[in-house]
Amino acid sequence: MPKKNGVVERKKFLALMRKRLEAMRAQLANEVDQELKSKREENKDEGMDTYDLASEERAQELSSILSDREVSKIREIEDALERLDEGTYGICASCGMEIAEARLEAMPFTRLCRDCQQDYERKERAQRRLEDDRFTYRRLETPENDEENT
């Protein structure tokens, strides 16, 4: 039985995902804020007025507080929201099919449908094997590089 309101359902679902992503971003921003505040308190004890920091220094301050994981998560959320705006969210970047809702719920940042993801991972594994092989050959071909062996 074909779903007559499939497009409407999809729109509802995407609106739901947007809310989830925005909530994630708000929560992350909140955490970052807390960390920044507590760090500023520490600095105040050392007699530093961090509010006078130039924006570049503030950016550095931010990156010193945020882990790479947090930074990449923020970026992923921003990316996903951008794709929601563009209307490309939830569409496989490889084959152009709609990504299943269950998959998007489990992995809100994914750009590939399950099939393409598996395909991609297979290729990546093969690529890595190829690079490992090349690396081994290179090492065998350069015996003068014996620093690591001592």
Ligand SMILES: [Zn+2]
């Ligand atoms: Zn696909």
